[in-house]
Amino acid sequence: MARGARHLLGPLRRRWLALGRRARVRPPAAVRRGGRAGAARVRAGGHAALELAVRHPVRVLAVGVALALAGWALDTQLEVESDITQLVPADLRALEDLETLQEASGIGGTIDVLVEGEALGNPAAIGWMVDYQQRVLDRAGFGDERGCGEAAVCPAFSLPDLLAGATQPGQEAVRPSAQAIDALLAAVPPYFSQSVINAQRTKATLSFGISLMPLDRQQEVIDEMRTLANPPEGLKVELVGLPVLAAQANAEVSSHTRRVLTLIAGLLAVALVLLVALRTPRRALVPLAPIVLATGWSALVLFVSQVPLNPMSVTLGVLVIAISTEFSVLLAERFRAERADGLETAAALRRTYASTGRAVRASGITTIAGFAVLVVSDIRMLRDFGAVTVVDLSVSLLGVLVVLPAVLVLSEHPGRLRAGLRELRPRRRQPA
Structure with missing residues (x-):
């Protein structure tokens, strides 16, 4: 039976194989020639860069350091885009709903000011809340002529609004007594009053509506509200809510100091691991040299190209350090192996980059x-995240392919570094 099945299926199987062979379409000749030409140009460029690094390592390293210094100086000028309306598609349904809400109500979110104290129902505490609310609204530009649509902050339901019939901002004489406040709060149903003050009268909230704005501007508004608080003794004030958390997270992520410290921490962690694994400082630190310089090159390219950072791309440096360090260590260790086999420095570098370098270049x-x-x-x-990633990885690969050979040459021949530095110094003119 099996032999009969093979006999029946044999012609069908041969037909399928013939169709498969005919379906294999080779790329056009022009495409094949273009691919070979592009690969040849990449190889030629890599070979020229390697020869330049071998012959003039000090000059290559000096140019790299100069560009990195310029990039580090300009890094503080990089723009961080935090406006959510600019970072997501304009036709996103959630964004459209949020914009519709703001057009209808004038606000895009709510900031709550949590007030804690022993007796928040007393006239002094109520008076401070009324005055604080008015100061915040005045600073934000809210008034009868400018409603929520034009002001950064608008009033929302809070304890002063609940007592609006018994208090008036700035007029001490009409502020009610403790008995009047107790009577008013007792008359309000608990399910209504508990949204602004708890039953023990130890916690109360003042709510403010905030318009849709970039997170950095939102953080400025929140900082102004904190500055205006200045609560009296016995009261504790804290700003809470999703807008507060979002603005704070963006401020921490976008901070230039925090970004630099994160990069330094990543480099130190990698250096420590390499030191433990390789056991000698030179073998551990030499592969990191081009990676350190690449952080400055990346900042320089981003500044020139005006590609803005965003909350995603601003933390990308650590990922690039991890990927680039792998390439750098592979090449450096292959170079050490070639040197151990007795090759001279230049020959060892050429063999390293002809074999391992080709794989690193293709992988990168x-x-x-x-x-x-x-x-x-x-x-x-x-889109911006992809652009920043391409820039970071490109300059890191360039550092591994161009600067690393120069660093390896100088690590093997320290005298060339001293001689090269002397050549770079401006020569004094001889008196006529």
Whole structure:
């Protein structure tokens, strides 16, 4: 039976194989020639860069350091885009609903001011809340002529609003007594009053509506509200709510100091791991040299190209350090192995970059190409993230392929570093 089945299926199987062979379409000749030409140009460029680093390592390193210094100086000028309306598609349903809400109500979120104290129902505490609310609204530009649509902050339901019939801001004489406040709060149903003050009268809230704005501007408004608080003795004030958390998180992520400290921490962690694994400071630190310089190059390219950072891309440096360090360590260790086999420095570098360097170059280019796909996204946050990733990985790969050979040459021949530095010094003119 099995032999009969094979006999019946044999012609069908041969037909399928023939169709499969005919379906194999080779790329056009022009495409094949273009691919070979592009690969040849990449190899030629890599070979020229390697020869330049071998012959003039000090000059290559000096140019790299100068560009990195310029990038580090300009890093503080990089823009961080935090406006959610600019980072997501304009036709996103959630964003459209949020904009509709703001057009109808004038607000896009709510900030709550939590007030804690022993007796928040006394006239002094109520008077401070009324005055504080008015100061915040005045600073935000809210008034009869400018409603919620034009002011950064608007009033929302809070304890002063509940007592609005018995108090008037700035007029001490009409503020009610403790008995009047107790009577008014007792007359209000608990399910209504508990949204602004608890039953023990130890916690109360003042709510403010905030318009839709960039997170950095939102943080400025929150800081102004904190500054205006200045509560009297016995009262504790804290700003809470989702807008407060979002603005604080953005401020921490976007902070230049925090970004630099994160990069330094990542480099130190990698250096410590390499020191433990390789056991000698030179073997551990030499591969990191181009990675350190690449952080400055990246900032320089981003500043020149005016590609803004965002909450996603601003933390990308640590990922790039991890990827680039792997490439750098592979090349440095292969170079050490070639030197151990008796090759001279230049020959060891040429063999290293002809073998391992080719694999690193191919891996780096494919990684960059993968992230480059994000550049065509219709979501700006992903598009900018892809652009920043491409820049970071490109300069890191350039550092591994160009600067690392120069650093390896100088680590093997420290005398060339001293001689090269002497050549770079401006020569004094001899008197006529």
